[in-house]
Amino acid sequence: MRAPFDLPKHDSLKTGSAKMMTALFVLALLTMLAVCFGNRKVVFLLSLATLTAGIFWFNHHITDPLKLNF
Amino acid sequence: MLLTTGICIPLIGAYWIQFIEGEFPCPLCLLQRLAMLGVAIGAMMNLRFGVRTSHYAVTIFSAIFGAAVSTRQILLHVVPGNPNGAGYGSPVFGWHLYTWGLVIFMATIGVVGLMMFYEKHFDLSTPASPRPMSRPVMAVCALVIFLTAANIFTTFLMCGLAPCPDSPEEYLLLSNV
Numbered sequence: 001m002r003a004p005f006d007l008p009k010h011d012s013l014k015t016g017s018a019k020m021m022t023a024l025f026v027l028a029l030l031t032m033l034a035v036c037f038g039n040r041k042v043v044f045l046l047s048l049a050t051l052t053a054g055i056f057w058f059n060h061h062i063t064d065p066l067k068l069n070f
Numbered sequence: 071m072l073l074t075t076g077i078c079i080p081l082i083g084a085y086w087i088q089f090i091e092g093e094f095p096c097p098l099c100l101l102q103r104l105a106m107l108g109v110a111i112g113a114m115m116n117l118r119f120g121v122r123t124s125h126y127a128v129t130i131f132s133a134i135f136g137a138a139v140s141t142r143q144i145l146l147h148v149v150p151g152n153p154n155g156a157g158y159g160s161p162v163f164g165w166h167l168y169t170w171g172l173v174i175f176m177a178t179i180g181v182v183g184l185m186m187f188y189e190k191h192f193d194l195s196t197p198a199s200p201r202p203m204s205r206p207v208m209a210v211c212a213l214v215i216f217l218t219a220a221n222i223f224t225t226f227l228m229c230g231l232a233p234c235p236d237s238p239e240e241y242l243l244l245s246n247v
Contacts, residue, residue, distance in 0.1 A: 017085070020229070020231055020233075021097065021225055021229050021234045022222055022225045022226040022229065023103075023127060024104050025104065025107075025141055025218055025221045025222040025225055026106045026222055027219050028108070028111070028221075029215065029218045029219060029222060031111050032107075032110075032111060032211070032214060032215050033115045033215070035111065035115055035118050036118070036211065036215075037229060038118065038119075038199075038200030040115070040119055040198055040200075043111070043115060044124070044128075047108065047111060047112075047128050047132075049106065050104070051108065051132065051135060054101060054104050054105070054108075054135055054191070055083060055135065057097070057101060057123065057186060058101055058110075058138065058139055058140060058142075059099055060233070061101075061142075062142055067220070
């Protein structure tokens, strides 16, 4: 039995540049909490950060080579 | 408030597909969920601070981002004779979830455009300060926050500390226990 956090090695982990997709949702949650706490400037800042991180991820996926076999 | 509530429906539907139908969301699917949460954030700002064009801008930018992701996924699977099957996941009412995603994002942009025609509801005479939230508004905001927290939990279970796999088939963290 492997340890719970003994994940399969991923390229990004090998290179030490681990990118966590969960972080995008963490950013969105922080933005919503800022809305609830009533800090409008922080909401705009976090919204921008979330959108920028999302676009970064989108760019990561649209530049993947396609795996089509015909 | 209708926009905030309305955007929760596809998010709950996506969880239905994930847990009841047993289909895992791909990275592009997760990005579309994120864009829907962005749409909800703009709508929540209107509820919390009053109606402002800048809040609608947050919604529109998120919807454009989501539409771009949906379009990309539609184009990925539109190739005829793809040996990997027609589309990702099961269709719902004849369309795949990413096609519905594009429809929802375009409809959001359309609805926001219509709302901007109605100038009377813009309250520019007072500063955009936090307003007390009624119980229904609090309930809707709590639902959106709950869905976001659920996405954090399930994405972490599915992908761990690494980028999500292209076609996830299991919860990585659970499969290692």
